[in-house]
Amino acid sequence: xxTLALPVLxxxxxxxxxxxxxxxxxxxxxxxxxxxxxxxxxxxxxxxxAADPLASCSTLPGRLPGLVWxxxxxxxxxxxxxxxxxRGCLAGYTVFNRLVEVDRRTDPHVxxxxxxxxxxxxxxxxxxxxxxxxxxxxxxLLSGARQSAGAHALWLALGRRFQLGYVALRARxxxxxxxxxxxxxxxxxxxxxxxxGPGWSVERLQALGLLQTTRPAAAT
Numbered sequence: 001x002x003t004l005a006l007p008v009l010x011x012x013x014x015x016x017x018x019x020x021x022x023x024x025x026x027x028x029x030x031x032x033x034x035x036x037x038x039x040x041x042x043x044x045x046x047x048x049x050a051a052d053p054l055a056s057c058s059t060l061p062g063r064l065p066g067l068v069w070x071x072x073x074x075x076x077x078x079x080x081x082x083x084x085x086x087r088g089c090l091a092g093y094t095v096f097n098r099l100v101e102v103d104r105r106t107d108p109h110v111x112x113x114x115x116x117x118x119x120x121x122x123x124x125x126x127x128x129x130x131x132x133x134x135x136x137x138x139x140x141l142l143s144g145a146r147q148s149a150g151a152h153a154l155w156l157a158l159g160r161r162f163q164l165g166y167v168a169l170r171a172r173x174x175x176x177x178x179x180x181x182x183x184x185x186x187x188x189x190x191x192x193x194x195x196x197g198p199g200w201s202v203e204r205l206q207a208l209g210l211l212q213t214t215r216p217a218a219a220t
Contacts, residue, residue, distance in 0.1 A: 036116050040090040043081065047090075057081065063129050067091060078111070078137070080130050082121075092117030094130045099142060103172040106210050109200075110174075111139045115151070127154055135162060135197035140205070142167070142174075143193035155193050163196040167211070175212040176202060 046052045047070070057070035060080070070081040078096040083089070096111035113134060115127045131154065134141060143155060155164065166177040168190050176194075177185055185191055196202065205211035 036092075037118055039116060040092060040118055043093065044083070044088075044090045047081070047083075054081070060133070063133070064126060067126065069130070069133075076107075078134065080133065082117075082126055082130065084121075090118075091121035091126060094127060094134075096134050096139065096141075099169075101169045101172060102174065106172075106174060109138070109140060109210060110142050112142045112144060114144070122150060128157060131158055131195075132161075135195065138197060138199065140197050140200055141195040142169075145189045145192065155195065158195055162198075163201070165194050165196070165202070167192055167194045173212050174205075174210065176206070 043054065046054045047057070049055055053072065053074075054070075057072045057079075060069040060071050062068065066084060066086055068083045068085055070083060072079050076098050079093065080096075081093045082091040084091050092115060094113050094115040096113050098107060099110060099112050102110060111134060113131055115130070117127055131141065135158075143151075147155070158164070165179045166181045166186060167174040168177055168185060168188065169175075169192060170190060174194070177191065181191070196205070202211065206213055
């Protein structure tokens, strides 16, 4: 058995200790480790079944030592499964989902990533690398309405290398709230974090009509 030589990310407590109040989103998601490991075991068995769609994934170029990335695309959504071949298991996966909350014009350019990684593979930069791959595909990434502490830390880490701001999803359009929105807007369930990928900018998104410049009124 080989030991992964992957970078260890800062402790979540250290990240949140220096977190400006305006960056905090709704952090109230807890996922039991046991359910994650059971799901990953099931997916790994499916990958070994020839008739299963997971068995026909393509392999992406390796980015982290000791890990193999498997990719499939279905209905415009991208699935990246990260396998530890030495241990014969899945480390985890990320799905880049389409959003029903945006219109047809916006849909080709934004995805909402959702990840599940086993405890032994958390805080090693794996999900961060997968999110970077998604951004490099030309997407901008939108967070969910709620996040776990680990997911929020991941977004903040990516925000050091990519432009990070807030948007409100109203009437299937993205309304830009800036990098430091007031708490009345930030606390609404319609407010999401937006990571802007390479080749994109707030100005380009606005010019193409994908990002509205008028801020919606706070919900009552």
